[in-house]
Amino acid sequence: MSHVIPYIAAIQEAIREEMERDDRVLYFGQNMATSPEDPFLKQFGPDRVRVTPISETAEIGIATGAAVAGYRPVVELYMAEFLLVATDQVVNEGTRFHFMSKGQVSVPMVMVAGYGFTAGWAGQHTGSIYGMFMGVPGLKVALPSTPADAKGLMTTAIRDDNPVLFFQNYLLLLDEGEVPDGEHAVPFGVADVKRAGSDLTLVATGYAVRTALGAAESLARRGVSVEVIDPRTIAPLDVDTILSSVARTGHLVLVDQATRHSSVAAVIAAEVAELGFSSLEAPISLVTALDSSIAYSKPVEEFVLPDEHKVVKAVEESLGLAPASA
Amino acid sequence: MAGGAAGDPGSGGGLDAAVAERLLETMWRIRAFEERLEPLKRSSMVLGLTHLSIGQEAVAAGVCTQLRDDEPVYSNHRANGHALAKGVDMGRLLAELMGRAEGCCRGLGGSMHVVDVAHGFLGATGVVGGNLPFAVGSALAGRLLGQDRPAVVFFGDGAAQTGIFAETLNLASLWQVPVVLVCENNGFAEFTPRSAHTRVERVSDLAAPFRVPAATVDGNDVAQVHAAFAHALALARAGSGPFLLECLTHRLSGHYVGDPGGYRAAVEDEAWRARDPIERLVRQAAAAGWFDAERSRAAEAAARDEVEAAVAFAASSPFPDLGLPAELTYAR
Ligand SMILES: Cc1ncc(C[n+]2csc(CCOP(=O)(O)OP(=O)(O)O)c2C)c(N)n1
Numbered sequence: 001m002s003h004v005i006p007y008i009a010a011i012q013e014a015i016r017e018e019m020e021r022d023d024r025v026l027y028f029g030q031n032m033a034t035s036p037e038d039p040f041l042k043q044f045g046p047d048r049v050r051v052t053p054i055s056e057t058a059e060i061g062i063a064t065g066a067a068v069a070g071y072r073p074v075v076e077l078y079m080a081e082f083l084l085v086a087t088d089q090v091v092n093e094g095t096r097f098h099f100m101s102k103g104q105v106s107v108p109m110v111m112v113a114g115y116g117f118t119a120g121w122a123g124q125h126t127g128s129i130y131g132m133f134m135g136v137p138g139l140k141v142a143l144p145s146t147p148a149d150a151k152g153l154m155t156t157a158i159r160d161d162n163p164v165l166f167f168q169n170y171l172l173l174l175d176e177g178e179v180p181d182g183e184h185a186v187p188f189g190v191a192d193v194k195r196a197g198s199d200l201t202l203v204a205t206g207y208a209v210r211t212a213l214g215a216a217e218s219l220a221r222r223g224v225s226v227e228v229i230d231p232r233t234i235a236p237l238d239v240d241t242i243l244s245s246v247a248r249t250g251h252l253v254l255v256d257q258a259t260r261h262s263s264v265a266a267v268i269a270a271e272v273a274e275l276g277f278s279s280l281e282a283p284i285s286l287v288t289a290l291d292s293s294i295a296y297s298k299p300v301e302e303f304v305l306p307d308e309h310k311v312v313k314a315v316e317e318s319l320g321l322a323p324a325s326a
Numbered sequence: 327m328a329g330g331a332a333g334d335p336g337s338g339g340g341l342d343a344a345v346a347e348r349l350l351e352t353m354w355r356i357r358a359f360e361e362r363l364e365p366l367k368r369s370s371m372v373l374g375l376t377h378l379s380i381g382q383e384a385v386a387a388g389v390c391t392q393l394r395d396d397e398p399v400y401s402n403h404r405a406n407g408h409a410l411a412k413g414v415d416m417g418r419l420l421a422e423l424m425g426r427a428e429g430c431c432r433g434l435g436g437s438m439h440v441v442d443v444a445h446g447f448l449g450a451t452g453v454v455g456g457n458l459p460f461a462v463g464s465a466l467a468g469r470l471l472g473q474d475r476p477a478v479v480f481f482g483d484g485a486a487q488t489g490i491f492a493e494t495l496n497l498a499s500l501w502q503v504p505v506v507l508v509c510e511n512n513g514f515a516e517f518t519p520r521s522a523h524t525r526v527e528r529v530s531d532l533a534a535p536f537r538v539p540a541a542t543v544d545g546n547d548v549a550q551v552h553a554a555f556a557h558a559l560a561l562a563r564a565g566s567g568p569f570l571l572e573c574l575t576h577r578l579s580g581h582y583v584g585d586p587g588g589y590r591a592a593v594e595d596e597a598w599r600a601r602d603p604i605e606r607l608v609r610q611a612a613a614a615g616w617f618d619a620e621r622s623r624a625a626e627a628a629a630r631d632e633v634e635a636a637v638a639f640a641a642s643s644p645f646p647d648l649g650l651p652a653e654l655t656y657a658r
Contacts, residue, residue: 120373
């Protein structure tokens with residue numbers, strides 16, 4: 001059995017259920033619990049649900065300290081760019097603690113960050129900056145594309161004994177989808193085949209999954225069978241599922257809203273080039289954002305970002321198809 | 327035009343008829359512009375996030391009209407008033423907010439990133455506190471160049487809780503840099519009241535431990551803002567260290583256009599409406615014999631005409647060239 005809820009509600013559902021299950025789960029962030037009617041505040045009280053000032057560095061650092069002491073904080077950071085203010089805390093403090101203490105301490109915490117608000121929010125608010133964090137040892141990075149995965153990955157994130165960066169996409173927040181009833185945990189490091197196909201493998205992350213599925217659908221109408229794989233977590237990254245798909249299709253196109261040189265696509269391309277080279281019948285192709293800041297103006301914003309049309313074009317080139325007549 | 331009569335020796339920041347009229351006009355231009363912005367945003371002519379400063383106009387006017395073009399102002403996400411008062415052309419500002427090629431940043435920056443170097447408007451930031459130290463650096467550069475060119479940065483009370491604020495205050499004091507930090511304390515950061523963010527009563531209370539002189543004024547009284555800033559500016563131009571000016575005010579609209587506003591039940595909008603900075607100036611002017619309500623209506627009408635001309639200019643401006651990302655990602 002399942003129920004249909006928006007992506008954002010699925011995330012909230014996971015946090016609520018984990019808070020009910022485990023009273024060591026704390027929840028804090030800016031603008032939270034500002035009214036006594038706030039459902040989390042009402043249910044869990046002001047000790048566990050806290051509003052923070054604009055102090056990202058201390059917010060994440062306090063979460064780390066509480067995590068070391070056995071709590072499981074979830075910190076809501078809103079825009080991913082705001083956590084850049086606290087880069088040391090995200091990258092170089094809690095993430096190192098377990099290893100450098102020879103495992104004496106662990107840091108079970110979740111940082112929730114929104115990305116990709118490509119609706120004229122301009123250079124400082126629209127980036128897809130998850131790629132910057134996937135190479136940080138000790139840090140796990142989740143990037144759900146559907147309500148079900150959003151819930152399942154959040155559940156797993158809260159239960160994980162490591163710092164987890166949970167990236168939610170702002171343009172997906174209101175997208176509805178089926179979420180399994182009852183407890184629902186999606187394991188980290190297990191990719192999901194969002195659409196099966198045999199001619200070409202498309203791997204997409206987060207918001208780009210929607211773009212990839214749109215392209216796959218329009219290609220299907222032309223008789224082209226495209227497989228769409230969503231890694232769901234980019235650290236750890238499930239390379240095996242991608243490799244076995246490429247072994248069947250021989251063609252790989254990577255779709256990612258991040259800038260090309262800071263993209264998950266670039267990392268996957270390297271893995272497949274090294275481990276799956278003999279399967280490839282054509283060069284790997286990357287459809288990413290250009291290596292540029294995102295402009296405020298709509299046409300320039302769109303120009304910089306990947307879209308269905310660009311994906312279809314890359315697929316056509318990989319398979320040597322004639323372009324669809326306009 | 328950003329040069330100001332109030333900067334003249336002898337005015338001492340006190341208002342006279344000419345200065346008062348200039349402040350009146352500036353406040354009306356901001357008010358009329360932002361009132362027009364709201365429907366433009368709702369009809370998607372204006373993109374992204376639109377943070378209005380309706381109710382806070384006295385701070386922008388009282389500060390920026392006293393500065394020369396070569397005295398830089400840094401702003402935050404709530405930037406329209408600061409930009410207009412500092413001399414940014416209204417048509418180019420609106421074209422920017424509409425993402426057009428003739429915008430002051432060719433549509434690349436948008437509402438949180440307005441920059442107009444010619445008028446000393448060194449821009450806004452969308453990251454709270456992100457540019458506080460820029461103003462210190464600007465003022466330091468002015469000092470190194472041997473110029474009496476202090477810098478100003480606007481920030482909200484929410485920014486005082488960031489780490490960068492303390493770092494900025496300390497360095498500005500340590501190096502005795504001529505910077506004026508202007509806080510618009512409107513009691514809220516997004517949807518959260520100040521009381522939920524800090525136990526510090528006044529932002530100016532944070533200055534003393536760093537040995538930075540500070541003042542708190544009624545930010546809805548443009549005469550008070552003007553006088554206090556004139557004092558701070560005179561010190562800075564004479565080469566003294568930093569000054570923190572806190573202006574107590576209130577934004578009469580949401581954090582951004584379209585914000586759900588539930589949190590505002592707690593807000594005393596009506597009491598603040600009675601302290602509308604424009605109406606207060608008109609009352610003061612009448613009492614002092616500077617001008618009457620008729621003059622205010624004329625200033626309002628002129629401002630609304632200017633806004634309509636700006637809308638026409640911006641709406642007819644083309645969208646930017648798609649070559650800009652390649653051209654402007656790096657300086658050459
Ligand atoms: C580092 C950072 N954290 C959070 C935000 C989200 N945010 C945007 S405006 C704002 C409130 C700012 O309050 P204040 O500085 O008082 O200015 P006001 O909006 O009241 O003018 C917040 C928290 C941000 N832009 N940057």
